[in-house]
Amino acid sequence: MADNIKVVAEIRRQNPDADNIARYERYEVTGMPTMRVLDVIRSIYENQADDLGFQFACRIGRCGTCAVRVNGVPVLACQEIAKLHMRIEPLSPFPVLRDLVIDRSEIEQKYEDLQLAPRRHVEHGGKPESMDPKLAEELCHIDRCIGCMICVSACPAVDERSFDGPAFMLSLQHMNMHPHDTANRLVQAIDGGMMECFGCDICTQVCPTDLSPAQAIRDMRADLLFSRRKAKG
Numbered sequence: 001m002a003d004n005i006k007v008v009a010e011i012r013r014q015n016p017d018a019d020n021i022a023r024y025e026r027y028e029v030t031g032m033p034t035m036r037v038l039d040v041i042r043s044i045y046e047n048q049a050d051d052l053g054f055q056f057a058c059r060i061g062r063c064g065t066c067a068v069r070v071n072g073v074p075v076l077a078c079q080e081i082a083k084l085h086m087r088i089e090p091l092s093p094f095p096v097l098r099d100l101v102i103d104r105s106e107i108e109q110k111y112e113d114l115q116l117a118p119r120r121h122v123e124h125g126g127k128p129e130s131m132d133p134k135l136a137e138e139l140c141h142i143d144r145c146i147g148c149m150i151c152v153s154a155c156p157a158v159d160e161r162s163f164d165g166p167a168f169m170l171s172l173q174h175m176n177m178h179p180h181d182t183a184n185r186l187v188q189a190i191d192g193g194m195m196e197c198f199g200c201d202i203c204t205q206v207c208p209t210d211l212s213p214a215q216a217i218r219d220m221r222a223d224l225l226f227s228r229r230k231a232k233g
């Protein structure tokens with residue numbers, strides 16, 4: 001069995017209701033070299049700081065709730081191997097409720113406002129509908145997005161410009177490709193700042209579920225350019 005390692009974690013702490021400014025608190029945790037960032041955070045909570053705010057649910061990379069920034073890079077804490085020295089911060093640019101817990105209410109509202117279920121001209125007949133198998137596969141692939149906001153946190157355009165961010169563009173492309181959705185998703189994408197993306201592909205590189213929001217944006221832009229959006233029913 002591999003020797004245990006000692007990890008130093010500096011965690012950004014702040015309760016915005018009580019603390020005017022954030023501070024970094026230093027903790028040391030000893031554990032296996034394979035421990036994840038979440039294991040370190042949980043150990044700190046259980047043994048050193050029982051008032052530490054953080055969140056997680058599934059621990060298998062499926063719920064997206066454990067996302068944090070480690071040494072400036074947004075990651076899923078339950079999947080990322082712990083580094084010997086880590087500065088752990090809440091996922092920017094979102095408001096912080098406490099320590100590592102962000103307020104997701106604006107994110108959830110944005111998803112709701114986009115109305116991401118197929119909007120049909122004709123009501124669903126209640127029976128299964130056929131779909132091109134390749135298209136069905138592509139739609140299922142995009143549907144693996146867990147809404148973790150890691151891509152949004154990493155996107156340089158979100159920082160600098162008026163842009164909702166790659167995760168929302170990916171969801172709009174999901175509907176744009178859907179054969180039974182009749183809403184104009186390209187207009188929604190433009191309203192959400194799609195043209196502010198400068199194609200750096202960072203969102204694709206950091207996505208923990210191997211999705212490519214950057215490609216989704218390129219595809220929507222091509223649809224716009226070549227007027228490829230067809231009438232759907």
Ligand code: SF4
Nearest residue numbers: 155197198200201203
């Ligand atoms: S490709 Fe576009 S959306 Fe993705 S990180 Fe770069 S600027 Fe942001």
Ligand code: SF4
Nearest residue numbers: 145146148149151207
């Ligand atoms: S596209 Fe990837 S990084 Fe962005 S929210 Fe979805 S799963 Fe997370």
Ligand code: FES
Nearest residue numbers: 059061064066078
């Ligand atoms: S706890 Fe669910 S993705 Fe990490």
